[in-house]
Amino acid sequence: MGQPIRRSHREQGVPLIAVVAAAAGAGIFVLPLIGLLWRALGSDVWQALTAPAVRTALWLSLVCSVSATCGSVVFGLPLAWVQARADFPGRALLRGLTMLPIVLPPVVGGVALLFAFGRRGLLGPWLDHYLGVRLPFTTAGAVLAETFVAMPFFILTVEGALRSIDHRLEDAARTLGAGRWTVFGRVTLPLIRPSLQAGAVLCWARALGEFGATITFAGNFPGRTQTVPLAVYLALETNPEAGIVLSLILLGISLAVLVGLRERWWSLL
Amino acid sequence: MSLEVCGRVTLGAFDLHVDLRVEAGTVAAVLGPNGAGKTTLLLVLAGLVPLTAGRVMLDGQPLEDTQHGIHVPPEHRPIGVVFQEYRLFPHLTALDNVAFGLRCHGRPRREARQRAYEWLAHVGLRPQAAAKPAELSGGQAQRVALARALAIEPRVLLLDEPLSALDVSTRADVRRTLRAHLDAFNGIRLLVTHDPLEAMALADHLVVLEGGRIVQSGSPADVAERPRSSYVADFVGVNLFRGRATDGHVALSGGAALTVPGAGSGEVFAVIHPRAVALHRRPPEGTPRNVWRGQIAGLDVEGARVRVRVTGSISIVAEVTPAAVAELKLDQGGDVWVSVKATEISVYPT
Numbered sequence: 349m350g351q352p353i354r355r356s357h358r359e360q361g362v363p364l365i366a367v368v369a370a371a372a373g374a375g376i377f378v379l380p381l382i383g384l385l386w387r388a389l390g391s392d393v394w395q396a397l398t399a400p401a402v403r404t405a406l407w408l409s410l411v412c413s414v415s416a417t418c419g420s421v422v423f424g425l426p427l428a429w430v431q432a433r434a435d436f437p438g439r440a441l442l443r444g445l446t447m448l449p450i451v452l453p454p455v456v457g458g459v460a461l462l463f464a465f466g467r468r469g470l471l472g473p474w475l476d477h478y479l480g481v482r483l484p485f486t487t488a489g490a491v492l493a494e495t496f497v498a499m500p501f502f503i504l505t506v507e508g509a510l511r512s513i514d515h516r517l518e519d520a521a522r523t524l525g526a527g528r529w530t531v532f533g534r535v536t537l538p539l540i541r542p543s544l545q546a547g548a549v550l551c552w553a554r555a556l557g558e559f560g561a562t563i564t565f566a567g568n569f570p571g572r573t574q575t576v577p578l579a580v581y582l583a584l585e586t587n588p589e590a591g592i593v594l595s596l597i598l599l600g601i602s603l604a605v606l607v608g609l610r611e612r613w614w615s616l617l
Numbered sequence: 618m619s620l621e622v623c624g625r626v627t628l629g630a631f632d633l634h635v636d637l638r639v640e641a642g643t644v645a646a647v648l649g650p651n652g653a654g655k656t657t658l659l660l661v662l663a664g665l666v667p668l669t670a671g672r673v674m675l676d677g678q679p680l681e682d683t684q685h686g687i688h689v690p691p692e693h694r695p696i697g698v699v700f701q702e703y704r705l706f707p708h709l710t711a712l713d714n715v716a717f718g719l720r721c722h723g724r725p726r727r728e729a730r731q732r733a734y735e736w737l738a739h740v741g742l743r744p745q746a747a748a749k750p751a752e753l754s755g756g757q758a759q760r761v762a763l764a765r766a767l768a769i770e771p772r773v774l775l776l777d778e779p780l781s782a783l784d785v786s787t788r789a790d791v792r793r794t795l796r797a798h799l800d801a802f803n804g805i806r807l808l809v810t811h812d813p814l815e816a817m818a819l820a821d822h823l824v825v826l827e828g829g830r831i832v833q834s835g836s837p838a839d840v841a842e843r844p845r846s847s848y849v850a851d852f853v854g855v856n857l858f859r860g861r862a863t864d865g866h867v868a869l870s871g872g873a874a875l876t877v878p879g880a881g882s883g884e885v886f887a888v889i890h891p892r893a894v895a896l897h898r899r900p901p902e903g904t905p906r907n908v909w910r911g912q913i914a915g916l917d918v919e920g921a922r923v924r925v926r927v928t929g930s931i932s933i934v935a936e937v938t939p940a941a942v943a944e945l946k947l948d949q950g951g952d953v954w955v956s957v958k959a960t961e962i963s964v965y966p967t
Contacts, residue, residue: 516700516704517706517707519660519704520698520704520706521706521717521721522664522665522690522691522692523663523665523696523698524697524717524721524766525692525693525721525722526692526717526721527690527692527721530721534717535706538706538708539707541708
């Protein structure tokens with residue numbers, strides 16, 4: 349019965365007003381891209397790529413975003429596992445907290461990080477005194493800010509996968525002599541591998557584009573904490589060509605990631 | 618060699634209470650309707666579901682003993698399981714599925730793969746070694762699952778509904794090869810199934826489980842001849858009654874009574890084969906000792922016979938020839954007289 353109904357919808361067509369509204373909506377997304385491309389084509393922006401400041405920002409962004417992704421995998425996988433498998437009071441709260449950065453304004457996240465790890469924050473003095481570690485306004489701080497904002501995307505993807513795989517396969521592995529870690533390594537991980545990859549790529553793309561939390565918590569020091577998004581923001585004043593080329597690079601990467609992951613990620617939402 | 622379980626499992630509202638002993642040398646089948654607790658029992662033996670109270674013993678050694686806090690985890694039990702739907706690892710080839718257990722038991726990779734290959738050859742799947750489970754037919758997947766369970770050389774082999782995932786056309790074939798493999802395995806063999814035909818074809822010892830309780834156990838012939846549950850009676854196709862015997866009569870719960878041979882007493886089962894039930898248009902005269910009036914609730918043709926369901930003070934199924942149906946003009950809703958000779962009723966204590 350479902351088939352004919354769907355077909356009749358298609359035959360009726362979409363009302364003109366909806367088409368117009370949809371086109372206007374699409375314009376909100378498409379026009380800025382066209383504007384950016386138009387500006388880029390009109391000038392000699394690619395020259396800017398050779399500028400040392402641009403290359404420094406690119407390199408720093410790569411280092412920070414990859415580090416943040418590694419951190420997200422190392423800490424996010426156990427978190428996802430606990431959230432998917434363990435049953436304990438406060439699990440709903442934990443899930444809410446680990447998802448919070450997705451909706452939280454990143455600037456607020458940066459401020460919160462300052463109060464936790466800053467010089468006069470909760471843990472900052474302690475870290476400085478006992479471990480000699482200072483996070484604010486350092487590259488490590490930029491990595492932490494990016495991890496804070498990007499890890500939820502990894503957790504969300506992996507937790508969904510851990511819930512949806514067939515647990516009975518893990519039981520079967522146990523009857524074959526596999527202990528907990530063998531089951532995890534040889535059955536669970538391979539089964540969630542596509543989601544692990546998708547989650548890591550998504551997490552990396554988010555970390556690469558991070559701005560608010562980074563500039564608040566780590567500041568804007570070229571070569572130390574000035575990642576590409578920060579450099580873009582600054583370059584618009586002083587060196588528009590560099591800003592444009594860096595914007596294009598971020599845009600290209602984001603688009604490639606979303607198109608590449610469309611099935612894995614969209615099916616989760 | 619023997620495997621024993623004595624205890625109970627409480628899972629929410631469901632309660633499984635079993636006392637069961639399986640010996641090597643026989644193929645045992647736990648038979649029961651869906652929801653009887655068969656799979657739970659199997660998971661208990663495998664160690665995947667803990668007993669709420671009780672113990673599981675293998676050759677006198679405890680695998681589980683709630684009193685002494687013993688629970689051997691599944692990975693340390695010498696038990697191979699062929700699961701319902703087989704549960705093959707989808708990311709591994711047939712060969713690696715079979716090698717999985719060997720690797721877990723510490724065999725080096727090369728040796729594990731070599732032995733896995735031999736097991737695959739043993740179940741006739743040499744050409745499918747490199748195939749992923751998704752590329753296998755149901756019967757092939759079942760044999761991979763069997764090879765995978767046997768490869769770890771367990772002392773106990775458990776099978777959960779080994780044929781139910783197969784379509785009817787391949788089932789008979791697969792059943793024959795499975796029987797051959799079961800015969801070749803010289804450990805303890807236990808399968809659970811809801812299909813009495815499967816149980817009778819594969820096993821030499823039946824345990825009937827209903828509502829979490831064992832209601833009967835014995836040889837297939839014994840169970841078929843003296844069913845103790847409507848589930849088995851329905852399958853075997855006999856009429857099963859339960860009542861109280863006194864002096865050659867069995868008082869049934871509905872108030873009616875059957876005249877039976879012998880002078881047993883107490884709670885009994887009375888079994889009447891449908892062929893021993895005679896139907897008449899008029900009240901019969903002569904020897905039959907049990908005569909009552911009923912109404913025909915339905916007619917089912919089964920091969921060359923017709924099964925007639927009659928409701929009345931005693932509801933019963935009679936089996937007659939199509940000729941008799943025509944001659945007696947039996948029709949749904951029609952009145953009919955039923956007679957059963959006392960000597961045709963077999964009575965045994967509950």
